[in-house]
Amino acid sequence: MFVFELGTEALRNLARHKLRSLLTTLGIVFGVASVLSMVAIGEGARRAILDQIQQLGIKNIIINARKPPAEENVNNEDTSSRLRYGLTFHDVRQIAETLPMVEAVLPVHDVEKWIWFKSRRISANVRGVTPDYFRRLQIIPFLGRTLEDIDSLERRRACVIRARLLDEAKYVGDPLKLDLKIGTEYYRVVGVLPDFEFQDLSKSVLGIEDRTMEVYVPYESVINRFGLDTYTRRAGSREMTRVELHQIVCAIDTEENVVHAARGIQAILSRLHKKKDYEMTVPLELLESKQKAQQVFNIVLPIIAGISLLVGGIGILNIMLASIVERTSEIGIRRAIGASRWDITWQFLIETVTLATIGGMLGVLLGVGSVYVLRVTTQWHADLTPWAVVLSMGVSCLTGVVFGVYPARRAAAMNPIEALRHG
Amino acid sequence: MVSNQPILKLAKIEKVYGTAANPLPVLRDVNLTVDAGEYVAIVGPSGAGKSTLLNILGCLDQPTNGSYYLMGEDVAHFDDPRLSSVRNTRLGFIFQSFKLISHLSVLENVEMPLFYARKPKRIRHRRCLELLEQVGLSHRKSHRPSELSGGECQRVAIARSLANDPAMILADEPTGNLDSVTSADIMGLLGRLNDSGRTIVLITHDDEVAASVPRRVSLRDGRIEHDTLREASN
Known part of the structure; x- marks a missing residue:
């Protein structure tokens, strides 16, 4: 209940500075959107090729005269x-x-x-x-x-x-x-x-x-x-x-x-x-080599995703640190009337997580939108898998936690007397 | 609200700032007892240690030495969660510059101590409307603090300090930012609260304000110089 109310409070706080919040979370928005569409395109291409290899018959070997x-x-x-x-x-x-x-x-x-x-x-x-x-x-x-x-x-x-x-x-x-x-x-x-x-x-x-x-x-x-x-x-x-x-x-x-x-x-x-004067095609080998190529994709993609979320997370961290300085007086007041360090930690952590999650949602919307546009305007197969959507939401939420802990702890560690004297 | 036990008892409180090599004592051997229902003004020139004493009384700071019994419990060496809880439920703060949170409405400001006491929303809401009624600001409940006058802000702050029905109200120069008419207004409100049995400890350097308070404790160089009780008046 307490956490839920802090969530509403966080949303209101973010809504007070709409543009700032949007700009802060933009890194996550684009990170999630691009990773999501990359996954979709990769998945689509992979499936298309696998289907067609299957069509050749996985247990067949084809020899053509040449x-x-x-x-x-x-x-x-x-x-x-x-x-x-x-x-x-x-x-x-x-x-x-x-x-x-x-x-x-x-x-x-x-x-x-x-x-x-x-x-x-x-x-x-x-x-x-x-x-x-x-x-x-x-x-x-x-x-x-x-x-x-x-x-x-x-x-x-x-x-x-x-x-x-x-x-x-x-x-x-x-x-x-x-x-x-x-x-x-x-x-x-x-x-x-x-x-x-x-x-x-x-x-x-x-x-x-x-x-x-x-x-x-x-x-x-x-x-x-x-x-x-x-x-x-x-x-x-x-x-x-x-x-x-x-x-x-x-x-x-x-x-x-x-x-x-x-x-x-x-x-x-x-x-x-x-x-x-002949040429041999082994669909199974094609499949295996394709799967090897896919492995490279599987390694590269999380790295790209990680980098973009790191950049997005640092953006959030930066603004949250500035926001805490700006709200020093508020923190002092809350401490004086009975908020413990944990209460303050929760407040700011939840605010950061909310911001990051909203960024993740916007990113998913943008990603789904761009996948749709790609599918309509080009011949590419892009498969948007539900797990990719869930995963990217989860990861952006996690980014909020990771990059929210430090500012929240810093806010909580403020000396209430000095914070009250501020502003 | 009368009980045999004093609301607060300070025993040999010392507070030293500075480094070990260069200590800077602010409070030395402060002994003070306040009983339930008392109205105490702590006065003294700046640098006498008034604010430090108030911070210790308010559980925002801890003494270097000595004991602080609040309702019989030695809170001098409580950890943060317990101190926060003491501030939340047993103490009410009133500040010179009101210290309202500017982006929250009057109602939400008053609600905040109840929020940290984990009271459900409905109960909070009802209690706050009562309190605002009491300070005469029911019609301002959805306003922002910036839309109110200084006197109104201070009345909101008083309502907030009362939210969890605290044992003691700590007022730090509550009239410092107000003109004489509103000052009298606020002092009247505090007087009425005391009449209804609320314990109040007030800090001021204004003799006129102190004159209206029954008990006067003057502080000088970190020591209690006088502790006088004025007879009659109200």
């Missing part, structure tokens, strides 16, 4: 002008047979053919995949179905597309009645998948690409129908490229084994490929 640089690309074994690179069926077999922790090896073969919808040409990647691919990567269609074993076995001309493709084709009507012409053949759409877009930030951080313009067709069907060679006509010359597989996705049994498996795969591939 065209080697031009001067190296003549393969000595093959005397024809045919360019060979990339992953092979042999790689798949080797990996599957050598490494027991690899549960599944999913081959992907891309087809470089034009896609037509009526007379409209759509530029999209055609990926030949096995039905397992959808299961392992947890790709779930929102319309129709994914490719199934029967599609592969019967070499059906079925395809699953990304939703964006429909927009691109300007197709209205039931997507499941749509026939797309891939190269020279018609494929029936059996399922539509949600678009899967990465943010620019994570694209640059993770080195991954969007999966929007994609058409999935049964792997067996495309290899059977289009073969493995691609002819490219250029002015005056003809180029033939042979890529057996463009991508291999290895699904590992447990998370603990991912790193071992990655090493094993690396060893197998480096033995089988003289040129480095």
